Amino acid sequence: MALRGQFLIFRVLVLLVFESRSAYGSSRGWLGRAGDATAAQEIGICASSVIIHGYKCQEIDVTTKDGYILNLQRIPEGRAAGGVQIKRPPVLIQHGVLVDGLTWLLNPPEQNLPLILADHGFDVWIANTRGTRFSRRHTSLDPSQMEFWNWSWDELVAYDLPAVFDHVYKQTGQKIHYVGHSLGTLIALASFSEGLQVDKLKSAALLSPIAYLSYMRTALGVIAAKSFVGEITTLLGLAEFNPKGKPVADFLKSLCTNPVVNCYDLLTSLTGRNCCLNSSTVDLFLRNEPQSTSTKNMVHLAQTVRDGVIAKFNYGRPDYNLMHYGEFRPPIYNISNIPHDLPLFVSYGGNDALADVSDVENLLDSFKFHDGDKLGVQFIKSYGHADFIMGINAKDIVYNQVVAFFKRQN
Structure with a gap:
């Protein structure tokens, strides 16, 4: 069981690190560089990727109850709005793991979801999860301290989402539309299942939803399990999981020495063939991503794969779980508890090896009693x-x- 668990940590790790890598370039090239300096790194997402296209944008800081200072971008209106003061419905957009809010803005403005929503009359808010480059601050901790990284996606459910939802709700006075991708869907589903945020939520769109991960496919599984378990054990000593740091980069680079592994087509091998990526967009992605997360978060994702359930972090010993939860096993997030009248839109792909069709259909089965006119698939x-x-x-x-x-919900 320990061997399998370590392998699954690797499996989730590699899938998510390379989830936006394509066949247009060499994975060896990415692993070999420390990360290019970018405009976004220096001046922020608004100045680098929104204002330059003629949109208004504000950089905002929100502090969670456990002290993390999160960066948000607000795009209050579309390019052609002309400053007309009307009440626009708010939309909160949440990225996945190992990336940040900039990933929504890498294409030209007419192809980017936040700017499209702004042009359609929405007040757009882009979230940046704790640990990513613009959310690496805390009221008392520093990223160099291990305690700064003592969290998993449980804390994103319990602290990050509430802090952002509360701020947007207070600023706009309106219920919020939500868009999540990948891990952004998992934390939303977990939150809604516990009745959190639903009083402030208008509707939710879940793109490539991650919940159940039992059917995740990878061509590298056997090689990883046999050859790199020792490296994974070493990695678990790190509190910060930084894909651009030397320990993680060296580990991933070692995959390319195996002749069976095609390092030039990792995206196809690991997440399914992406039909519609532009090579220049992929290059821009690689100049900005991936971002750090906590090693504990990666372990929690691996537990989700291994156990086949959506549950809180498993501390590995019944007495530790008892201390944290008052029971020997971590509590389950029961997706079927999501209110049946909450408007949900689910969009998923047939070539997605991360959000596999079978896993998404398992998720959709949780909505079998959902109000028919409130669920779009x-x-x-x-x-x-x-x-x-x-x-x-x-x-x-x-x-x-x-x-x-x-718009149908307004």
């Missing part, structure tokens, strides 16, 4: 995991559907 046969955030045709295929779904 879109299946895109050709789409892989990264197409939902960087696909050149995502506007026509996905984003227009999201906009129409949100």
